[in-house]
Amino acid sequence: MSEYGSIWGYRAQWAYLLLIVATLMSPVFYVIYISFNENGFGAAEYVFTLEWYGLIFSDRLMMNALGWTLMLAFATLAVTVPMATIAAKFYKATRHKVFTIFVLLSPLFVAPDILGSALLVFFKNTNNMFEAFSDYLGTEFFYGWFQLGFMTAWIGLIIYTMPYAFIVILITIGRYNEQQTEAARACGASGWRAFWDVEFPQIRAGIFSACAFTVILSFNEYTRTSLLKGGFDTFTTVLISQMLNEGMSEQSYAMSSLVSFVAIATIGTIIIFTMIRSEQLQRKAQPKAEPADAPETNAEPQKAAA
Amino acid sequence: MSSDTAVEVVDLKKNYGPVTALENVNVSIKSGEYFVLLGPSGGGKTTLLRSIGGFIRPTKGRVLLHGEDVTDLPPDKRSTSMVFQSYALFPHMTVIENVGYGLKLAKVPKAEIERKSHDMLEMVGLTGYDRRKPHELSGGQQQRVQLARALVLERDILLLDEPLAALDAQLRKDMCVELKHLQQQVGITFIHVTHNQEEAMTVADRIALIADGNLVEYGPAREVYETPKRRFTASFVGENNLFDGRVVTSDSDTLEVNSPAGQIFVPHKGATVAAGQNVSVSVRSEVMSLERPSVKPSSPSAPAVSGTYRECLYLGLVNSHRIILEDEREVVVRTLAGPDGTVPFAPGDPVRVTWPFDAGRLHTQ
Numbered sequence: 001m002s003e004y005g006s007i008w009g010y011r012a013q014w015a016y017l018l019l020i021v022a023t024l025m026s027p028v029f030y031v032i033y034i035s036f037n038e039n040g041f042g043a044a045e046y047v048f049t050l051e052w053y054g055l056i057f058s059d060r061l062m063m064n065a066l067g068w069t070l071m072l073a074f075a076t077l078a079v080t081v082p083m084a085t086i087a088a089k090f091y092k093a094t095r096h097k098v099f100t101i102f103v104l105l106s107p108l109f110v111a112p113d114i115l116g117s118a119l120l121v122f123f124k125n126t127n128n129m130f131e132a133f134s135d136y137l138g139t140e141f142f143y144g145w146f147q148l149g150f151m152t153a154w155i156g157l158i159i160y161t162m163p164y165a166f167i168v169i170l171i172t173i174g175r176y177n178e179q180q181t182e183a184a185r186a187c188g189a190s191g192w193r194a195f196w197d198v199e200f201p202q203i204r205a206g207i208f209s210a211c212a213f214t215v216i217l218s219f220n221e222y223t224r225t226s227l228l229k230g231g232f233d234t235f236t237t238v239l240i241s242q243m244l245n246e247g248m249s250e251q252s253y254a255m256s257s258l259v260s261f262v263a264i265a266t267i268g269t270i271i272i273f274t275m276i277r278s279e280q281l282q283r284k285a286q287p288k289a290e291p292a293d294a295p296e297t298n299a300e301p302q303k304a305a306a
Numbered sequence: 307m308s309s310d311t312a313v314e315v316v317d318l319k320k321n322y323g324p325v326t327a328l329e330n331v332n333v334s335i336k337s338g339e340y341f342v343l344l345g346p347s348g349g350g351k352t353t354l355l356r357s358i359g360g361f362i363r364p365t366k367g368r369v370l371l372h373g374e375d376v377t378d379l380p381p382d383k384r385s386t387s388m389v390f391q392s393y394a395l396f397p398h399m400t401v402i403e404n405v406g407y408g409l410k411l412a413k414v415p416k417a418e419i420e421r422k423s424h425d426m427l428e429m430v431g432l433t434g435y436d437r438r439k440p441h442e443l444s445g446g447q448q449q450r451v452q453l454a455r456a457l458v459l460e461r462d463i464l465l466l467d468e469p470l471a472a473l474d475a476q477l478r479k480d481m482c483v484e485l486k487h488l489q490q491q492v493g494i495t496f497i498h499v500t501h502n503q504e505e506a507m508t509v510a511d512r513i514a515l516i517a518d519g520n521l522v523e524y525g526p527a528r529e530v531y532e533t534p535k536r537r538f539t540a541s542f543v544g545e546n547n548l549f550d551g552r553v554v555t556s557d558s559d560t561l562e563v564n565s566p567a568g569q570i571f572v573p574h575k576g577a578t579v580a581a582g583q584n585v586s587v588s589v590r591s592e593v594m595s596l597e598r599p600s601v602k603p604s605s606p607s608a609p610a611v612s613g614t615y616r617e618c619l620y621l622g623l624v625n626s627h628r629i630i631l632e633d634e635r636e637v638v639v640r641t642l643a644g645p646d647g648t649v650p651f652a653p654g655d656p657v658r659v660t661w662p663f664d665a666g667r668l669h670t671q
Contacts, residue, residue: 182361183394183452185381187408187459197407201398
C-alpha cells in the first residue's frame with residue numbers, strides 16, 4: 001500500500017480480490033458440500049455423512065479410470081519436467097529469446113479441441129503410413145505404433161503441459177546466477193555435477209512446482225485426452241460421461257471433492273512455500289556488514305598453518 | 307616457449323557474430339608472476355581471461371598452459387582456478403563447504419578437506435566463519451571465501467575477473483594489498499582483470515593493456531606507467547597530457563615537434579622518425595609545473611606551452627590545475643596541495659606550463 005494511500009481503498013482491493021476467489025471457488029465448495037449429504041444432490045433434507053467417500057474405492061469403473069489417469073500423469077511428468085528444465089536453461093542461454101519463447105509457448109495459443117483433433121488426425125495418418133510401410137516390408141513389426149491409446153494420449157499431454165512447466169521453471173531459473181555453475185566448473189565439476197550440486201538445489205522449488213502443475217494439469221485435462229486416449233478411460237472422461245448420461249453419482253461428488261481438495265492443498269502449499277522462499281532470497285540478497293554473533297574479522301591474512 | 311611460462315596465448319581471436327571481441331592476441335605470462343589485464347570496459351580483457359579459463363572457446367588461435375595446448379578443454383580439465391566478480395559463492399552451502407567443494411570433487415579424504423579448508427580460511431583471515439552461509443558475510447568477506455575456494459585447490463594459475471569491482475573504495479584498496487601479499491605468499495601465477503589503473507599498479511608485476519579487442523601494449527607496471535610506447539597507453543594509464551603534431555627537425559638527442567599548442571622539444575631516444583611525420587608527445591600531469599610568462603625560461607629549448615589558467619580542483623593530497631591552451635585544448639597539471647590552501651594563480655591569468663626535457667615521451671603509434 002502507498003504510504004499516502006487510503007486504508008479504505010486498500011481494504012476495497014482486498015475485498016474485490018476475495019470476491020473473485022469466492023465466485024470462482026463457490027461451485028467447488030458446493031460440490032464438496034453435496035459430497036457430505038447422505039441424500040445427495042437436490043435433496044430437501046441435508047444429512048451429514050462420510051459414506052460416499054467410503055464408497056469411492058468400491059466403484060471399479062472410477063478406480064480403474066483413476067489408475068489410468070495417475071499413470072498418464074506421472075508418465076507425462078517424467079518427460080515434461082526434464083524437457084522443460086532443458087528448455088528453460090536453453091532459453092536463458094540463447095540470444096534468440098523471442099523466437100524461442102514463441103516456439104515453446106505456441107501449444108498454448110491453439111485451442112485444445114483443435115490441437116486434440118489435429119493430433120488425432122496426425123496419429124491416425126501416421127499409423128496408416130506405418131502399417132503401409134510394414135505391409136511393404138512384409139512384416140507386422142510397425143503395426144499399431146501410433147494407434148490411439150496410452151502413448152498418443154501421453155504425447156498429447158506432454159505437448160499440453162510443456163509450456164506451463166517451462167514457465168514455472170523459468171521463474172526460478174531466471175534468478176539463478178550462472179557464474180555459480182562456472183565457479184563449480186572451475187572447482188573441477190563436470191557440467192552434470194555442477195548442475196546437480198549447485199544449480200538444482202537452488203531451482204528445486206521451481207522444478208517441484210512444475211511437477212505438481214504437470215500432474216494436476218494432466219489429471220484435469222479432458223479434451224485432448226478424450227480425443228487421443230483410444231480404448232481406456234480416465235477420471236475426467238468417466239466423470240463427464242457419467243454426468244452427461246446419468247447425472248453424477250454421489251461417489252462422483254465425493255471423488256471430485258477429494259481431487260479438488262488435493263489439488264488446492266498442493267497448489268496452496270507450493271504458493272506458500274514459494275512466497276516464503278522468495279522472502280528468504282530477498283533477505284539473503286542483502287549481505288549483512290557483520291554477523292551479530294560473528295567472531296572478530298582478522299584484518300590481515302594470516303600465514304597458513306604449516 | 308620457455309619452461310617457466312605458465313600461460314601462452316597464440317593468435318587468439320574471438321568473434322560473436324559480426325562483433326570481434328579479440329583480434330589476434332599474443333601474450334606470454336611467466337610462472338609466479340602477478341599479471342594484470344587492464345583496459346576500458348568492453349575492450350576484451352574478460353574475454354581473454356575467460357578463454358584462458360576455458361569458459362569461452364576461441365574462434366581461432368591457441369591457449370597453452372605450461373606448454374600444453376588446452377584450447378579445446380573445458381574449465382574442469384584445466385590447471386586454473388577462478389575468482390568471479392559477483393562472488394559466485396554457493397548460497398546453500400556453508401563457508402567451509404564452499405571452500406572444500408573442489409577438494410570433495412577431487413575425492414580428497416574428508417579429514418584432509420577439513421584441515422586444508424580451515425588452513426585456507428585462516429590464510430584469508432576468516433577463521434571462525436566456517437559454519438556461516440554466504441549471505442551472512444559482507445562483500446569483502448565473500449570475496450575472501452572465493453579466494454580460499456580457489457587457492458585451496460593448489461592449482462598454479464589463478465584467474466581473477468574484476469575481483470574487487472563490487473567492493474567499496476577503501477575495502478578495494480585494502481584487498482588490493484592483501485591480494486598482492488597472498489600472491490607472494492603462495493607463489494603461483496595470478497592473472498587479474500581490472501579497469502582500475504590504481505588497482506593494477508598496486509598488484510601488478512606486469513600489465514597488459516587491452517582495448518577494442520587488441521593487446522595494445524604490455525610490460526612491467528613501472529615501464530607501462532612511466533614510458534608507455536603507444537599513445538593509447540599514455541591516454542589510459544596515469545593522467546597524461548597529449549600533444550599531437552608533426553616532426554619538424556630531429557637530431558641524435560632531440561626532436562622538435564610542431565603542435566597546435568606550440569613547438570615542443572622531446573628526447574629522441576632512438577625513435578625512427580622522419581621530418582613531417584605525425585607523432586604524439588605525452589607528459590604526465592604530475593611532472594609538469596606552472597609559472598607566469600614573465601619568468602625567464604631556463605633554456606630556449608626547454609619544453610613549454612602557454613595558456614590561460616582556468617581553475618584549481620582540490621583533490622586532498624594534490625591540486626589539479628586546469629589550463630586552456632591557445633588551441634582550446636585543456637592541460638592538467640598536478641601539484642601537491644599546500645598546507646594553507648592558497649593557489650598562486652587566478653582564473654584568467656596567463657600561465658606557462660613547463661616540464662623537464664626527459665619527461666616528454668614520443669609516440670609514433
